[in-house]
């Protein structure tokens with residue numbers, strides 16, 4: 001990304017969100033660490049600041065529109081604009097559970113964060129993104145949300161194509177990406193889906209094959225590509241793009 005951008009990352013107190021924040025701050029951006037837990041969020045921001053990076057905690061539970069509105073007010077007062085929003089906060093409730101065994105509450109909870117949470121934060125931040133000369137929204141999705149992979153028995157992701165809540169929530173998030181990319185076309189704000197690759201984090205019981213740091217580097221690189229090219233793409237962790 002171009003330098004000196006004001007960047008808000010949701011769920012940035014740990015995992016790929018924190019790694020992305022470190023990567024972007026090292027590249028010279030001001031990074032706002034969105035976190036639902038003030039203690040964990042402040043600790044993460046303080047850790048980056050101790051490394052000499054420009055990072056600040058912003059209280060933001062993506063399932064709580066009041067915290068999104070308060071975060072927008074704070075960013076308006078302190079910075080006057082937002083250049084990049086990274087919707088990274090996410091949950092996975094259905095590892096190793098079949099669709100028929102998964103309570104619908106778990107599906108609903110997953111959508112509250114992965115889908116409705118992203119919509120809540122986008123709508124709260126749009127007035128600020130409109131004040132940026134080059135607004136950018138990156139929705140952290142997954143190859144598991146690709147209809148191309150979910151429908152292809154030869155896909156490398158076929159074995160985990162059975163995760164009802166997680167996969168369908170990321171497919172819905174991809175549709176959210178495309179709808180906003182279309183709706184915001186005239187405004188110049190670009191919207192894309194991003195993908196960190198399979199990284200070892202709390203989300204998957206640290207079963208991933210890459211580190212969270214690698215995931216953060218990939219998301220940072222994809223944000224740069226998203227800013228430089230057309231809106232409405234689905235970036236792949238390993239490079240290039242995925243089928244929707």
Ligand SMILES: NC(=O)c1ccc[n+]([C@@H]2O[C@H](COP(=O)([O-])OP(=O)(O)OC[C@H]3O[C@@H](n4cnc5c(N)ncnc54)[C@H](OP(=O)(O)O)[C@@H]3O)[C@@H](O)[C@H]2O)c1
Nearest residue numbers: 011013015016036061062088089090142198199201202203
């Ligand atoms: N790990 C992978 O292999 C992989 C692959 C593809 C995509 N992704 C995506 O990457 C993103 C980050 O995941 P991760 O692997 O880094 O998982 P993680 O370590 O579990 O981090 C998830 C983050 O989301 C936050 N979060 C959850 N619910 C939230 C809410 N309601 N409001 C605000 N923050 C909330 C968590 O905060 P708390 O600490 O408070 O729980 C945490 O900071 C997710 O969207 C995930 O789906 C991950």
